[in-house]
Amino acid sequence: MGLFAAILGLIGTGQIAFTGYNIYLSSIAIPKLLSYEDKAVKAAKYSNIAEEQLFKTRTTQAASVGALLLSFLTATPFLLSRYSSSTIFALSAVNLAVLLVTREYVGDFWKSKAKMPIPGTGDFNDAIGLTNEIRANQIFLAMSWVAYGVVGLLA
Template identity: 40%
Template sequence: MTTLLPALHGVQAALSAYGLYIAYHSITNLHKYEEKSEKAAKYSNTAAHQLHKTRTTQASGTVAILASLATSTYLIFSAHPTPTLLALNVANAAATLAARIHLQNFWKGKAKVPFVEGYNDAISQTGAIMQQLAVLTGVWALSAGLTLAGLVL
């Protein structure tokens, strides 16, 4: 059972790398509107709050995916299950789930704006990031279960 772990961690690394690719494009599209958003934030508390939440949600998703990539790459080369490796699996499952919830709580009600192509693309890409985080959460939970089984057996 634990012989599957390196391959599973390889899948996690690939999923994480793809998630970072999506996050990069989403952040790039949102960055196009950064200057206008900052100007609006000077005059409106609502705009300032929206800008802050946009930045923090994008950052939390990106950081969770980056941590997933770093951890999964490290775990590919780990020999045998240990309590520390189990803790890394559980921590990544929790981090990806928390980031997904954080993103969803802010972005689920965002409507696409006519004629604002880059912003609309960013909304779609953020949805893809949320899906990627959901998949990563499941794969981290699976690898945590296999690691636990390796410790018990």
């Protein structure tokens, strides 16, 4: 096993662990948001704004989880088998692009959400914080794919 292969293994292991951690954070945030789903659906019947907010909440969470799953499902086979430099580079570029686009999409909706100091909104506030943490972590995951792609070309 060469030096670059060992570095790829370390990066890949880190990616899997860090992605798993962020999927775990999503698994906490989504149920917290779902606890407000009934109220949001009722409000959406009477308000286009509430309907749009509900749709954006759902789609941003789904996009974030989808990007994380892609990263996890791409990193795992790389760790288990050898792939050509071009395959590593191409899939690293795809993951980089998906993570950056998703991060921007999620950020456009969630970064302006203020935590509400209203009784009964604790879970919603927690979900905002978790979603923003995941969004921040996606930049580190994206940069790990840059490193993986570059090292993959050198391997």
